[in-house]
Amino acid sequence: MKDVGSVALFTIFAAFIAFFIFDSGDSTGSGISGTYEQESYGSLPEEPSREEIEETLRDRSFTSVDDMIEETFPQLDTVQTDRGRSEIYMTSKFNLREVEELITSEVPPAEVGDRQSDKQALIYPDEFVILKESEEEAGLVLIELAEKEFVRNNYRPSFFDGMLAYALLNRAFGTNDWQNRQRDRCASGGCYGGYSMYGGNSGSFRGSSNRGGGPGVGK
Template identity: 80%
Template sequence: MRDIGSVVLFSIFAAFIAFFIFDSGDGADNGMSGTYNEQSYESLPEEPTRGEIEDSLDGQSYTSVETMIEETFPQLDTVQTDRGRSEIYMTSEYNLREVEELIVEEVKPEDTGDRQGDKQALIYPDNFVILKESEEEAGLILIELAEKEFVQNNYSPSFFEGMLAYALLNQAFGTNDWRSTQRDRCDNGGCYGGYSMYGGNSGSFRGSSTRGGGPSVGK
């Protein structure tokens, strides 16, 4: 009887420890969650051909960049935080420069950043459009349609160095010194450094419960 009682007590103790470990791991999200699970990217969403995309845009007159992107490109993921929301779209039919030109031609932004290699940013009245070459999938362009609140509260200032002047970012966010304020926030908990399909670097931000849709941490 003593041996049976010991086994029962040990089993209860082991279950408690396992619950505590897994429950603690979920607490590192800092309010960020995604919509896709671990199997999300075994196959990417189906995408119209280049010709089909151009035919669908022919004769259109968009006044909203949100509508233009939603109706043109397949959605890959959603990143939701308690400080804003970001929708992730994708295309393998165009390179980064072509995607930029396609979007700007349809809906002119308030400001356009200087393209920095594999990334670009466009500022609209209510959103940022951040274009980025996928680090995981060759030839895939990620199109992040992010609320200004999301960019202001989650992005690392270093992401925009050489691309957008801080005066433009201050104007977009209605602040006097966003760079300094955000750097202090980043030092205390890590910041977002652009969407990464499979989780990116280790840190406090991720886009879903596993690898699908995880944003990388800013450097």
């Protein structure tokens, strides 16, 4: 009887420890995406109708791409690192080509990259606008408004292959060898391959599930 009681007590103790470990591990979802995979984003921000967005753009005149994006599309997230900041906006009312046309017709960029099947990059004097079809939410276009410092210090050079020539990127960053220096740095890990809503992609960052406030991530 003593042995049976000891086995039962050990089993209960082991189950308690396993539950505690599992429960603690489930609270690590925010921050840079990597191994954590969130099953649901919850509710997406409310978005005006297509007609309302088009009417707003007809009635307004923007001189800043920051203002145009901030006042036209709902903000989804923010990625804050010690090497720059990036704000993520979204729309489900327009496809990627239409979003590009809305932005560039309102505030023309300095450079327009070649559109790929699921992404596009626009260069402005102080920012990059990177458009990307969401891999997780069908019909959702992610609009990344990133400080030039963020792109220069965090993005993987290969992300821009086929979109922007390295000569254009060098000129934007005021250097003559950004791609090689950044590629060497990325070899040790920690570079960015575009925003991910749910994580699970080691080449992506995810900000905070609380929109507008991302964590500091040293990369």
